[in-house]
Amino acid sequence: xxxxxxxxxxxxxxxxxxxxxxxxxxxxxxxxxxxxxxxxxxxxxxxxxxxxxxxxxxxxxxxxxxxxxxxxxxxxxxxxxxxxxxxxxxxxxxxxxxxxxxxxxxxxxxxxxxxxxxxxxxxxxxxxxxxxxxxxxxxxxxxxxxxxxxxxxxxxxxxxxxxxxxxxxxxxxxxxxxxxxxxxxxxxxxxxxxxxxxxxxxxxxxxxxxxxxxxxxxxxxxxxxxxxxxxxxxxxxxxxxxxxxxxxxxxxxxxxxxxxxxxxxxxxxxxxxxxxxxxxxxxxxxxxxxxxxxxxxxxxxxxxxxxxxxxxxxxxxxxxxxxxxxxxxxxxxxxxxxxxxxxxxxxxxxxxxxxxxxxxxxxxxxxxxxxxxxxxxxxxxxxxxxxxxxxxxxxxxxxxxxxxxxxxxxxxxxxxxxxxxxxxxxxxxxxxxxxxxxxxxxxxxxxxxxxxxxxxxxxxxxxxxxxxxxxxxxxxxxxxxxxxxxxxxx
Amino acid sequence: xxxxxxxxxxxxxxxxxxxxxxxxxxxxxxxxxxxxxxxxxxxxxxxxxxxxxxxxxxxxxxxxxxxxxxxxxxxxxxxxxxxxxxxxxxxxxxxxxxxxxxxxxxxxxxxxxxxxxxxxxxxxxxxxxxxxxxxxxxxxxxxxxxxxxxxxxxxxxxxxxxxxxxxxxxxxxxxxxxxxxxxxxxxxxxxxxxxxxxxxxxxxxxxxxxxxxxxxxxxxxxxxxxxxxxxxxxxxxxxxxxxxxxxxxxxxxxxxxxxxxxxxxxxxxxxxxxxxxxxxxxxxxxxxxxxxxxxxxxxxxxxxxxxxxxxxxxxxxxxxxxxxxxx
Numbered sequence: 149x150x151x152x153x154x155x156x157x158x159x160x161x162x163x164x165x166x167x168x169x170x171x172x173x174x175x176x177x178x179x180x181x182x183x184x185x186x187x188x189x190x191x192x193x194x195x196x197x198x199x200x201x202x203x204x205x206x207x208x209x210x211x212x213x214x215x216x217x218x219x220x221x222x223x224x225x226x227x228x229x230x231x232x233x234x235x236x237x238x239x240x241x242x243x244x245x246x247x248x249x250x251x252x253x254x255x256x257x258x259x260x261x262x263x264x265x266x267x268x269x270x271x272x273x274x275x276x277x278x279x280x281x282x283x284x285x286x287x288x289x290x291x292x293x294x295x296x297x298x299x300x301x302x303x304x305x306x307x308x309x310x311x312x313x314x315x316x317x318x319x320x321x322x323x324x325x326x327x328x329x330x331x332x333x334x335x336x337x338x339x340x341x342x343x344x345x346x347x348x349x350x351x352x353x354x355x356x357x358x359x360x361x362x363x364x365x366x367x368x369x370x371x372x373x374x375x376x377x378x379x380x381x382x383x384x385x386x387x388x389x390x391x392x393x394x395x396x397x398x399x400x401x402x403x404x405x406x407x408x409x410x411x412x413x414x415x416x417x418x419x420x421x422x423x424x425x426x427x428x429x430x431x432x433x434x435x436x437x438x439x440x441x442x443x444x445x446x447x448x449x450x451x452x453x454x455x456x457x458x459x460x461x462x463x464x465x466x467x468x469x470x471x472x473x474x475x476x477x478x479x480x481x482x483x484x485x486x487x488x489x490x491x492x493x494x495x496x497x498x499x500x501x502x503x504x505x506x507x508x509x510x511x512x513x514x515x516x517x518x519x520x521x522x523x524x525x526x527x528x529x530x531x532x533x534x535x536x537x538x539x540x541x542x543x544x545x546x547x548x549x550x551x552x553x554x555x556x557x558x559x560x561x562x563x564x565x566x567x568x569x570x571x572x573x574x575x576x577x578x579x580x581x582x583x584x585x586x587x588x589x590x591x592x593x594x595x596x597x598x599x600x601x602x603x604x605x606x607x608x609x610x611x612x613x614x615x616x617x618x619x620x621x622x623x624x625x626x627x628x629x630x631x632x633x634x635x636x637x638x
Numbered sequence: 639x640x641x642x643x644x645x646x647x648x649x650x651x652x653x654x655x656x657x658x659x660x661x662x663x664x665x666x667x668x669x670x671x672x673x674x675x676x677x678x679x680x681x682x683x684x685x686x687x688x689x690x691x692x693x694x695x696x697x698x699x700x701x702x703x704x705x706x707x708x709x710x711x712x713x714x715x716x717x718x719x720x721x722x723x724x725x726x727x728x729x730x731x732x733x734x735x736x737x738x739x740x741x742x743x744x745x746x747x748x749x750x751x752x753x754x755x756x757x758x759x760x761x762x763x764x765x766x767x768x769x770x771x772x773x774x775x776x777x778x779x780x781x782x783x784x785x786x787x788x789x790x791x792x793x794x795x796x797x798x799x800x801x802x803x804x805x806x807x808x809x810x811x812x813x814x815x816x817x818x819x820x821x822x823x824x825x826x827x828x829x830x831x832x833x834x835x836x837x838x839x840x841x842x843x844x845x846x847x848x849x850x851x852x853x854x855x856x857x858x859x860x861x862x863x864x865x866x867x868x869x870x871x872x873x874x875x876x877x878x879x880x881x882x883x884x885x886x887x888x889x890x891x892x893x894x895x896x897x898x899x900x901x902x903x904x905x906x907x908x909x910x911x912x913x914x915x916x917x918x919x920x921x922x923x924x925x926x927x928x929x930x931x932x933x934x935x936x937x938x939x940x941x942x943x944x945x946x947x948x949x950x951x952x953x954x955x956x957x958x959x960x961x962x963x964x965x
Contacts, residue, residue: 458731462879570732570740573724576883577744580890583762584748588755601647601758 151260154243155184158256161247162186168250175205184258191253193272200234201255201268228266236269248326273297276405278304281383283550286422293383298328298402301385305332305398305407308389313337319350327358328402332388337395339629342592346397346410361404368410371589375558377551378591380412387421395629411591411629413598415614418442420548423617432616439615441546444539446556446582449486450563450575452536456482458571477527483568485529489537490560492519497541594629641818641902647757648819649829650764651895652811656833657771657840658888659716659939660806662723664837665844665859666936672791673799674841678834680803684951685830688812689823691955692962695903696817701954702903705814708946709900710918714925715939716893717741720886722932727861727882738926741893746919748894749901750912753818756894763887770884772836775843778863782846804947805940807892808833813951814899857932860885897922 149157155172162168165188172184183205187197228237240246246256246265253271278300281293294301302316317331329350333343349368358364365379366372382388383406388398391409399408409416418438423431460468478485496515500508523529540560544553559582566578586597595602599614643651668674695701721737748756804810808830812819819826844859853859864878864885897918904914929935 459728459879566740570736572728572879572883573732573737573886574740576886577740577890580759580887581744581747584751584755584759587758587762588751595758597758597762601761602754 151258154258157243158186173206182260185255186250187255187270188250191273192255192270197255197270204233234268238267240265240267284382284384289421289425290386292385294385294405294407296403296405298330298400301400301407302330304385305388308385309392321350321353322358323356325357330400332392332398332400334392338397343397358401361401361406361408364401365408374589375555376589377555378412378589380409380416381406382409384421411594413591413594414586414596417549417552428617428619435615435617438546441543445544446560447563447579448540449490449536449560450567450578453483453486453564454567454572454575471532474532475530478530485533486564489529489533493537493541641753642820643754643757643818644820645822645825647761648815648826650760651757652808652829653833654760654764654767654888655807655811655892655895656837657767658892661837661840662858662860663805663936664841665853667802667940668841669850670788670791676799677802678838680800681806681808682830682834684803684809685812687952688809688955689826691958693813693955693958694817696906699907702906705950706900706903708950709896710921711942713893713896713922715935715942717922718926718929718935719939720889723858727858728879738923742919742923745893745897745922746915749897749915749918753898756898760891767884767888770881774864774881775840778843778847782843786849787845788850801944804944804951809951810947811895813955814895
């Protein structure tokens with residue numbers, strides 16, 4: 149295809165695009181070479197483009213004396229090595245690839261008498277700055293969170309790992325969206341087979357759009373029907389860097405402020421960045437609290453139902469009498485009472501996420517305190533049921549990962565159901581089913597309950613960073629995920 | 639899932655299984671210390687035979703049929719015994735049908751998930767079960783009265799005592815897990831010895847606490863000890879419920895071994911695995927109604943383990959041992 153064919157093709161493709169900037173202008177001392185430039189307004193860094201590219205082409209190239217010893221037979225070489233003063237330029241393999249680059253914020257440059265298509269890196273999307281993390285808050289430690297810009301995010305990670313072993317493979321996914329995805333891993337630490345597997349998965353994703361990393365997460369999970377997250381999302385660069393050093397793989401998705409970390413095992417969802425910034429004694433204690441809270445978060449309502457409905461003799465007599473007294477005027481059966489309260493709490497939580505932060509506290513007061521107290525006073529629910537639901541909620545908030553909290557929220561109803569149907573035995577059977585389910589899950593070949601089970605004992609001894617956070621000796625974190633294929637699938 | 643299990647997972651399965659159905663049955667059938675020792679010793683021997691046999695049930699259709707049938711029958715009786723224990727000991731007034739349905743469905747879910755998740759679950763629960771159970775029985779040691787332990791033993795019962803060693807399902811678990819286990823013989827042997835020592839200690843404690851008469855007068859002597867369990871400062875009043883729950887988990891784990899392997903064997907018989915699991919749930923549920931009361935299912939279980947065990951734990955593994963030597 150010639151310069152004119154390319155130009156026509158580009159103009160056809162960008163027909164009715166109000167936000168595209170296209171311009172043809174002559175360059176060279178004799179103004180005898182036409183160039184055609186195209187970019188999308190506000191997706192490029194205009195300053196860089198105008199100063200380093202357009203100004204050079206229109207002014208600097210023209211003022212070169214025409215009798216200078218310059219080879220005008222290769223205009224492409226002339227412009228690339230003399231007109232465009234930026235290092236980040238490349239030749240597109242096809243016109244379609246160049247158009248895709250334009251849609252990604254780069255600039256296309258066609259040169260008369262040349263079949264090469266030049267793509268100048270000029271991305272300059274409007275973007276948020278680096279804000280504080282909102283879902284993984286740490287009192288001590290870095291206060292940076294990822295943003296929606298893929299380059300900002302990869303830079304935040306690179307800033308923490310200044311090693312040539314940190315590889316960043318660029319991929320695109322989504323047939324229409326062509327979303328940029330950066331696959332980052334530590335060469336020599338991450339499992340090579342796993343890296344290849346992830347690359348293949350990304351190449352074979354068959355959807356039109358990748359809206360967010362959460363979308364990609366669900367497409368990549370091995371067990372889609374499980375409520376438990378098998379991939380970890382994080383908004384913290386320090387956590388991502390730490391994961392990479394452990395041998396995990398990070399996927400940075402453009403337009404998403406959450407980075408994917410994989411593989412992810414259950415214990416990794418109980419870890420918070422802050423665990424490593426404070427002393428080991430207190431953080432180990434807090435870890436234990438988290439594990440207990442996690443168990444309570446999905447079992448307490450079920451246990452309460454089983455104990456009060458079927459096995460009240462398990463509880464101290466005084467407590468049983470107090471509870472019976474409080475429930476005397478409550479017309480609803482215990483199960484219905486607990487389920488209704490849980491559902492009200494879910495609604496309250498959902499409302500709390502949607503309403504502006506300025507009236508969030510009002511919702512808490514109205515929903516939690518006023519309505520709760522009124523419901524107890526009106527004998528609609530018993531005080532004990534309110535206490536149970538509140539403890540469950542508090543415990544769920546003690547888990548540092550929202551995806552795991554959501555999984556426990558769903559699992560809790562299953563345990564309520566089994567306990568309501570078969571009392572204490574149903575409770576035990578329900579918990580066993582949940583543990584069997586967890587034991588059957590795998591995250592990219594790694595047992596979900598590793599290192600507690602599903603890995604060789606030698607690796608278990610390495611993985612000391614689970615329920616306890618032991619004091620640092622040598623490496624801060626053992627490379628638990630390193631060369632996993634050799635050790636898992638016993 | 640590659641359905642392969644490690645040495646530590648096999649250890650967990652063997653020991654937790656011993657702390658389930660085995661320690662429930664032994665105090666019921668044993669009358670004297672000598673009998674207990676003979677049963678445990680023969681149980682050890684029955685455990686050794688499969689250990690040195692290279693039997694692989696999954697590779698033979700005939701073996702798959704034999705072991706599937708045996709496993710289904712054992713599972714149904716286990717479910718029945720568990721249901722009775724739940725009704726009598728846990729005071730869970732939910733009715734036998736609902737209890738059995740729950741047991742069958744839970745076992746079915748395990749069979750659906752496969753052997754590897756089951757082994758991992760056993761490994762997860764291992765220390766909770768061992769420590770919890772040991773705690774209860776260690777607390778009871780000061781109350782042991784040596785004169786409660788009967789030493790009168792009729793030597794003519796030796797043959798039947800030896801056969802009763804088949805009630806200890808360690809040998810059978812080794813046969814059933816042979817296809818999945820990757821651990822060394824030494825580790826398995828240590829696990830067998832540990833499980834038998836635990837059984838010996840628990841049965842000795844029960845005998846020493848209750849005496850022969852006390853054991854005869856109780857449907858499940860094992861749980862009598864648990865009533866005495868008392869963790870200081872615990873909020874829960876009936877703490878035996880916690881320990882009974884641990885026993886339930888152990889029993890579930892032994893039941894899971896039988897049901898999961900049965901599902902695997904049935905799938906080797908050209909039955910789709912999911913269909914096999916459905917059949918298992920239905921069969922375990924329906925067959926468990928065959929016997930009623932507390933004593934009949936236990937007697938039937940012992941008889942099945944002894945008669946069926948001669949074939950499944952002794953004869954078939956021996957054929958493989960001698961067959962290999964001939965080759």
